[in-house]
Amino acid sequence: MNQVKSRFQIIVASVSTLYFALFAYGAFIFIYQFERIFESFEVELPIQTSLLIGSYRYWGVLSLISAFILFKVSRCNSNKSIKILGWLIVLSLLLVPLTIWGVYSPVLEASGQPTT
16 A cells, blocks of 8 residues: 555656646746737836746746655655645646736736726
């Protein structure tokens, strides 16, 4: 039973490492394009958009942390590492609405509609 649990943890850590790497790469490509568009407007951006543009380059750290957890889980059975990995997945899921809010906020403010 313990061997099955250990293999499951390794699979979960491997999949999440791949997920974080692809998530960070996709965010970098997507947000980078919007950053170039916003720079061409030469206007002051809302705080959430500035925060998004200032932080997306560091989202790759999530994949590095996940890779470290993968290494740790593959070396020994660690429930604490899996819990940390779970919190990282929750964090990455929260980054998706932040990205949408940050990217589309200048558009909504320019159209006169209130942002939420």
